[in-house]
Amino acid sequence: MLATLFLLSLLQADANPVSPEVSLPLDLSEDFELYAAWKGQATRLQAAGAKVFSKERTPEQVRLMGDLQIVSKSLSSLVHLEESDRPENYEEELLRMRGERQGFERELNRSLGLDVIMATPTIATILEAIPEDGVLVDYAVKEHVFVWTLTHNGGIQLHYLGKAPGVEEMSEAFLQDLVARRGGMALSTKKPADWNAPLFEAIWAPIMEDVKGFKKVLLCPDGFLGKLPFAVLQNEKGQYLLEDFDFIYLEDPTAHVKVLKETFDVDGSFLAVGNVDYGKAFEIDADEEEDWLAMAGDVDLRAAMGTTWMPLEATDIETRVLLGMHKGALKSKATRARLSGEAATEKRLKEEMAKYNYLHLATHGFFEPEELMNELPGLSAGLVCANANLDKKDGAEDGFLTAEEVALIDMQSCQMVVLSACETALGTVRAGEGLQSLRRSFGVAGVNTVVSSMWKVGDESTAELMKTFYKNLWVERQTRSQALRNAQLEMLQYYRDQGTDGHPSTWGAFVLSGDWR
Secondary structure, three states: OHHHHHHHHHOOOOOOOOOOOOOOEEEEOOHHHHHHHHHOOHHHHHHHHHHHHHHOHHHHHHHHHHHHHHHHHHHHHHOOHHHHHHHOOHHHHHHHHHHHHHHHHHHHHHOOEEEEEEEEOHHHHHOOOOOOOOOEEEEOOOOEEEEEEEEEEOOOOEEEEEEHHHHHHHHHHHHHHHHHHHHOOOOOOOOOOOOOHHHHHOHHHHHHHHOOOOOOEEEEOOOOHHOOHHHEEOOOOOOOOHOOOOEEEEOOOOHHHHHHHHOOOOOOEEEEEEOOOOOOOOOOOOHHHHHHHHHHHHEEEEEEEOEEEOOOHHHHHHHHHHHHHHHHHHOOOEHHHHEEEEEOOOEOOOOOOHOOOOOHHHHHHHHHHHHHHHOOOOHHHHEEEEOOOOOOOOOOOOOOHHHHHHHHHOOOOOOOOEEEEOOOOOOEEOOEEEEEEHHHHHHHHHOOOOEEOOOEEHHHHHHHHHHHHHHHHHHHHOHHHHHHHHHHHHHHHHHOOOOOOOHHHHHHHEEEEEEEO
């Protein structure tokens, strides 16, 4: 276990520089088993608690869960108050509520008895669960960056990729350049800075031999790499990795074991949320008009305009088409419904979500990393519901369904959630736990598959991508990961035929995590 002890020492503490030529033992089985037990343990604990609680509820557990939901709702309301409306003792109240919530969590975990459930799968089980046409790729990030690759036949490799700050700088620059274009520009005659090549060389080239010949990539990123959809990287021939691989994201390197143990139903009930009424829009003062006009080019985005949530017109047709497709393609008696307008409130959504096998949530998403980075990661990301623009009343829902609130909903019967919104895969970085995102919270709540986005996405282009995705899923009967990948490939080809670079900023934001079948 020398390799993993060395690796964990670098990840858990301020590490001294190391050489890329790290001497490692030939058999890494025990090393990866130890590493897998460490990585993602908090996420597994939270998910296991949710699953156990959904099956057996003692009066004490019901009380604790209720207390936990109440304090989480109070935290959300407090955090999302306008700065001018915050009480004088805001920081003290924040600290008090956090402590209260953590106390309820500890009591609930003890009550559930999670020791046996939390046992990490053995290395033999981990390898056996990897599809024969797949490879597990797991990144570890702190002061340095490492990557593991594992295959069904027992091949295990560990590579050192370099110091994290240098890799992070390349990754951030690559994403900023890509997202800034937002599919709005054709190829320019002026050649921009190429951030793809060095990033590809840093994080993918070292494992090219390990992944060669495999189609599925079970990808478990970490740290800042959790913000990168690997499918948009281009190889040395200029092809996107999407064209060679089917990427399936995992919250931790043991999550695929659970996938193959659970059954699924492709013909389940369906709830679509779209065309949400966020309430009155603000009035623009004369001195704000210039700033407003400067932002007007972004009106298509499924994100806020300043502090106001604008209507998303494309989500109306998007959700109506999907309901018709569900009815026509499946020809089943499965329940289907649509929430829209003023009915799509936070309270109603929380009541309805657990009742359906498939959810399509087409609304604004938000991620606010600055204020909440180290304080309350579960409240820094979420979905925007009806009346979010209206003034908030004491004790009322605030119109924001946060990641923390989602994690407390029993969604064990939900097969798939599609978050047709902005930045729903983003969250606060936690070492060994990936991103504390809305996507993660749906997984913790029990959802088998989550489709989410890495950046602010366009309203029209997202609607088109989603229609093709569901056509592939329900009409063509493709697997979930195939349905998304083929929809992205179709959009890529459409833009290439127009003489562009393929506009990866339009199709590349969405990733699939969890059950790929």
